[in-house]
Amino acid sequence: MDSHARVVLDDADIGRAIRRIAHEIVEKARGTDDLVLLGIPTRGVALAERIAVALESIEGATVPVGSLDITLYRDDLRLRPARPLEETSIPAEGIDGRVVVLVDDVLYSGRTVRAALDALNDLGRPAAVRLAVLVDRGHRELPIRPDYVGKNLPTSVDEMVRVEVTEVDGVDRVAIWEGE
Amino acid sequence: MTIVLRGARPYGEEPRDIVVADGVIVDLATPGTAEGEVVDADGLIAVPGFVDLHTHLREPGREDAETVLTGSQAAALGGYTCVHAMANTSPVADTAGVVEQVWRLGQEAGLVDVRPVGAVTVGLAGERMAELGAMADSAAGVRVFSDDGKCVHDAVLMRRALEYVKAFDGVVAQHAQEPRLTENAQMNEGELSGRLGLAGWPAVAEEAIIARDVLLAQHVGSRLHVCHLSTAGSVEVVRWAKSRGVDVTAEVTPHHLVLTEELVASYDPLYKVNPPLRTAEDVEALREALADGTIDIVATDHAPHPHEDKDCEWAAAAMGMLGLETALGVLMETMVLPGRLTWRQLADRMSSAPAQIGRVRTQGHELVPGAVANITVIDPEATSVVDPMRLASKSRNSPYAGRTLPGRVVHTLYAGTPTVLDGALA
Amino acid sequence: MQHLLSAGDLSLEEAVLILDTAAELAAVTDRSVKKLPTLRGRTVVNLFFEDSTRTRISFELAAKRLSADVINFAAKGSSVSKGESLKDTALTLEAMGADAVVIRHGASGAPHRLATSGWIGAPVINAGDGTHEHPTQALLDAYTLRRHLRGGAGDLAGVRVAIVGDILHSRVARSNVLLLQTLGADVTLVAPPTLMPFGVESWPCRISYDIDEVLPDVDAVMMLRVQAERMQAAYFPSALEYSRRYGLDVARMAALPSDAIVLHPGPMNRGMEISADVADSPRSVMVEQVANGVSVRMAVLYLLLGGMKEESA
Numbered sequence: 001m002d003s004h005a006r007v008v009l010d011d012a013d014i015g016r017a018i019r020r021i022a023h024e025i026v027e028k029a030r031g032t033d034d035l036v037l038l039g040i041p042t043r044g045v046a047l048a049e050r051i052a053v054a055l056e057s058i059e060g061a062t063v064p065v066g067s068l069d070i071t072l073y074r075d076d077l078r079l080r081p082a083r084p085l086e087e088t089s090i091p092a093e094g095i096d097g098r099v100v101v102l103v104d105d106v107l108y109s110g111r112t113v114r115a116a117l118d119a120l121n122d123l124g125r126p127a128a129v130r131l132a133v134l135v136d137r138g139h140r141e142l143p144i145r146p147d148y149v150g151k152n153l154p155t156s157v158d159e160m161v162r163v164e165v166t167e168v169d170g171v172d173r174v175a176i177w178e179g180e
Numbered sequence: 181m182t183i184v185l186r187g188a189r190p191y192g193e194e195p196r197d198i199v200v201a202d203g204v205i206v207d208l209a210t211p212g213t214a215e216g217e218v219v220d221a222d223g224l225i226a227v228p229g230f231v232d233l234h235t236h237l238r239e240p241g242r243e244d245a246e247t248v249l250t251g252s253q254a255a256a257l258g259g260y261t262c263v264h265a266m267a268n269t270s271p272v273a274d275t276a277g278v279v280e281q282v283w284r285l286g287q288e289a290g291l292v293d294v295r296p297v298g299a300v301t302v303g304l305a306g307e308r309m310a311e312l313g314a315m316a317d318s319a320a321g322v323r324v325f326s327d328d329g330k331c332v333h334d335a336v337l338m339r340r341a342l343e344y345v346k347a348f349d350g351v352v353a354q355h356a357q358e359p360r361l362t363e364n365a366q367m368n369e370g371e372l373s374g375r376l377g378l379a380g381w382p383a384v385a386e387e388a389i390i391a392r393d394v395l396l397a398q399h400v401g402s403r404l405h406v407c408h409l410s411t412a413g414s415v416e417v418v419r420w421a422k423s424r425g426v427d428v429t430a431e432v433t434p435h436h437l438v439l440t441e442e443l444v445a446s447y448d449p450l451y452k453v454n455p456p457l458r459t460a461e462d463v464e465a466l467r468e469a470l471a472d473g474t475i476d477i478v479a480t481d482h483a484p485h486p487h488e489d490k491d492c493e494w495a496a497a498a499m500g501m502l503g504l505e506t507a508l509g510v511l512m513e514t515m516v517l518p519g520r521l522t523w524r525q526l527a528d529r530m531s532s533a534p535a536q537i538g539r540v541r542t543q544g545h546e547l548v549p550g551a552v553a554n555i556t557v558i559d560p561e562a563t564s565v566v567d568p569m570r571l572a573s574k575s576r577n578s579p580y581a582g583r584t585l586p587g588r589v590v591h592t593l594y595a596g597t598p599t600v601l602d603g604a605l606a
Numbered sequence: 607m608q609h610l611l612s613a614g615d616l617s618l619e620e621a622v623l624i625l626d627t628a629a630e631l632a633a634v635t636d637r638s639v640k641k642l643p644t645l646r647g648r649t650v651v652n653l654f655f656e657d658s659t660r661t662r663i664s665f666e667l668a669a670k671r672l673s674a675d676v677i678n679f680a681a682k683g684s685s686v687s688k689g690e691s692l693k694d695t696a697l698t699l700e701a702m703g704a705d706a707v708v709i710r711h712g713a714s715g716a717p718h719r720l721a722t723s724g725w726i727g728a729p730v731i732n733a734g735d736g737t738h739e740h741p742t743q744a745l746l747d748a749y750t751l752r753r754h755l756r757g758g759a760g761d762l763a764g765v766r767v768a769i770v771g772d773i774l775h776s777r778v779a780r781s782n783v784l785l786l787q788t789l790g791a792d793v794t795l796v797a798p799p800t801l802m803p804f805g806v807e808s809w810p811c812r813i814s815y816d817i818d819e820v821l822p823d824v825d826a827v828m829m830l831r832v833q834a835e836r837m838q839a840a841y842f843p844s845a846l847e848y849s850r851r852y853g854l855d856v857a858r859m860a861a862l863p864s865d866a867i868v869l870h871p872g873p874m875n876r877g878m879e880i881s882a883d884v885a886d887s888p889r890s891v892m893v894e895q896v897a898n899g900v901s902v903r904m905a906v907l908y909l910l911l912g913g914m915k916e917e918s919a
Contacts, residue, residue, distance in 0.1 A: 072642045072643070072644040072908070073642070073643060073644075077913060077914075078913065078914050078915075080913055080914055081913040081914060082909045082910070082911075082912040082913030083912075083913065084623060084626070085626070085627050085630040085631070085908075086630075087630065121639075122637065122639040122641065122642070123637060123638075123639075124638065366714075369804050370804065370805055371804070372805075373804060373805070374803030374804050374805045374806060374809075375803075375805075375809075376738060377735070377736050377739065377780060378714050378715070378736075378738075379737075380804050382804075446718075446722070447714075447716075447718045447719050447722075448719075491691075491693055491723070492691055492692055492693060493692050493711065493713040493715060493716040493719050494713060494714065494715045494716075494719070495712075495713035495715075495716075496691075496692075496713060
């Protein structure tokens with residue numbers, strides 16, 4: 001890691017944040033019936049799976065987990081070369097009439113969530129859509145707010161926030177870089 | 181008027197003042213001594229004016245591609261003093277009337293000796309012999325007959341034509357292409373044609389006709405000329421025929437001495453030509469044959485086509501390439517500079533031998549006093565980048581665009597009159 | 607990747623990326639809303655100088671599933687030496703703002719000309735040119751092979767494929783040999799010697815004149831359409847003899863390993879290169895090939911058009 005990076009959450013912090021989010025989801029949904037967790041690749045999927053584990057330990061029920069790639073719904077496709085697609089897998093239960101919790105690592109401009117809402121719209125009609133993020137760093141460009149936040153992290157636009165998870169990066173860590 | 185080519189080196193040998201008067205070389209004087217209208221040729225090489233046995237001037241019929249005048253200009257700038265205008269015009273040059281018209285247009289242009297080639301068969305259709313005798317007896321005095329572009333594939337017809345032209349010392353110049361083996365053919369048949377999905381043009385289609393024709397020529401005791409050899413196998417057949425005493429001569433184009441089939445992978449129709457570009461092995465065999473005399477002459481097969489006939493997909497494009505203005509450069513690059521032909525041998529292959537085959541008595545003379553003053557003066561040190569837009573030809577289909585070629589034609593004298601001075605039309 | 611002209615232009619990574627992308631896009635077909643917004647506002651022109659309803663429809667559907675506008679430009683008859691030239695057609699499409707041109711043409715190399723002659727700036731996708739190539743067909747075949755024989759992921763290393771039929775005139779065979787070689791498969795071409803391309807010995811595959819010797823050792827057999835008209839040009843003596851020596855019938859199918867599959871790019875000549883029993887058997891994957899064609903073409907369109915425009919070299 002670069003010397004000018006600053007770790008703001010370590011593995012223990014991340015574990016606590018996930019358990020708290022799981023508790024809040026149960027509380028708000030009054031249980032886990034009809035819940036579906038959809039992680040936004042890449043790291044949102046790992047986080048969704050961990051939340052599902054936490055939910056199971058709290059409620060004893062298995063919550064379906066899937067992944068939702070939003071690449072094809074992005075509004076900035078033409079600003080970069082064509083990107084490879086990530087996996088989309090919707091649990092067999094589907095999303096119609098269910099409460100979908102979108103899970104992502106960092107909430108920033110809100111454009112990813114906007115794309116995810118569009119993608120969900122083409123996949124079915126959930127009863128409700130909630131948003132869980134590990135880090136909210138502010139600077140929203142769209143009227144979107146999270147329902148469950150692991151940590152609010154005030155940042156400047158020059159800074160970069162990077163979430164690492166063991167499943168992908170071999171380590172659990174959230175760090176802030178100074179911009180160039 | 182007396183013209184002095186001051187300090188020119190005939191055949192690259194010792195410098196002389198070449199003195200020309202009344203259309204004839206009158207003296208080869210010590211440099212700096214002759215008097216008259218002096219044309220600076222200091223250190224430049226002088227050879228007899230080039231004679232092209234295979235030129236498409238397109239007039240009458242396709243004046244949008246070339247005319248006798250523009251083709252003559254291109255020829256003069258290329259160092260030529262004589263061209264043989266192929267018969268595949270519209271109407272076809274298969275009557276005394278058409279060949280006389282082309283001949284007269286050549287006279288009017290006055291830049292080179294334009295010798296019409298007569299068609300062997302009526303309309304190039306390969307069915308009935310054209311009035312070869314009438315063309316021979318006409319003002320054009322035709323001696324070379326060819327259905328070029330089409331092969332005289334009927335063996336009986338070919339035999340009769342070979343026999344018939346003996347009466348006036350003519351020669352049949354065969355475009356050797358077995359038609360059934362080359363139906364819809366697009367490029368040399370080989371691994372590459374299979375890969376590019378272009379119908380193949382097998383070497384055997386050329387070689388089989390040459391083999392048949394040399395045997396026919398031997399059988400009837402006629403002379404035969406074979407147009408544009410393109411394969412190593414054709415060279416072998418001609419070499420074998422000559423060793424048996426067959427009166428056969430053969431030509432090669434500049435492009436078959438330098439370009440290979442790999443260029444077709446671009447699908448750029450500039451490289452579409454008949455016969456097709458072949459392999460590097462074929463190119464080497466052709467160079468060797470030109471050097472050892474198996475191939476007698478270089479002929480350009482200058483084939484102008486308007487832009488739209490090349491600016492299209494491969495299959496729809498016309499076949500042929502420009503050649504008159506780049507022939508010397510290609511020959512210098514492939515044969516003279518590598519030491520495979522001396523300047524005297526180059527003069528033989530590009531001037532005296534073709535004049536002899538075409539029975540053009542006023543061309544191809546050695547540079548000696550008394551000879552008709554058809555002279556090409558070359559700067560062997562110069563190089564130039566081929567720019568199709570700057571060619572005198574009316575068409576632009578040169579395969580050498582952007583390529584640097586050695587040598588430059590500085591002056592051309594046609595029957596004693598300068599047609600090109602300092603690289604520009606006089 | 608700026609154009610898709612030849613299957614041979616694809617690296618292993620690019621080929622696998624296209625197949626992986628197609629696998630993700632295939633899911634769209636199973637959704638209630640069979641549409642993605644990805645190419646909204648983009649115009650794809652299907653420029654067809656030859657009739658090919660199935661290929662055109664496949665590209666059209668692929669483009670529409672990605673929300674592109676599709677214009678079908680049937681230019682049949684204006685191909686060679688009559689009517690509007692390829693160049694003028696290209697200039698027209700450029701002026702109309704085409705973002706991609708899908709071209710089917712009877713002349714080998716026509717897509718290459720379109721892409722490299724400066725007539726048009728849009729990406730060009732070869733949908734079959736003369737007897738040259740048909741790269742998206744090879745991609746859909748590879749996709750189908752990978753789904754059945756490699757669990758739908760990675761490359762095709764070690765997969766043994768026989769391609770049987772009129773190799774000489776087949777753009778499908780050329781593209782397949784190139785792509786399958788890139789993906790690591792082991793290809794054997796089977797045809798009578800008259801229907802093998804000149805110089806095929808130097809292609810990256812094996813050749814055989816005997817289908818019965820090849821079938822027991824392959825994982826898939828791809829039957830190519832053989833037009834009875836070839837008979838007139840003396841490529842083989844009769845349709846019956848061709849069918850007897852090279853056709854895939856039930857008896858020959860039984861010689862295949864039990865899990866081997868049968869492919870055909872269509873349209874089939876039932877009774878000629880393939881018997882009706884084989885065509886309708888569960889081992890035939892022709893119907894699936896059609897569906898996979900749409901996914902693969904969506905992937906190609908997305909990868910060529912879904913990002914920012916690449917600068918022309």
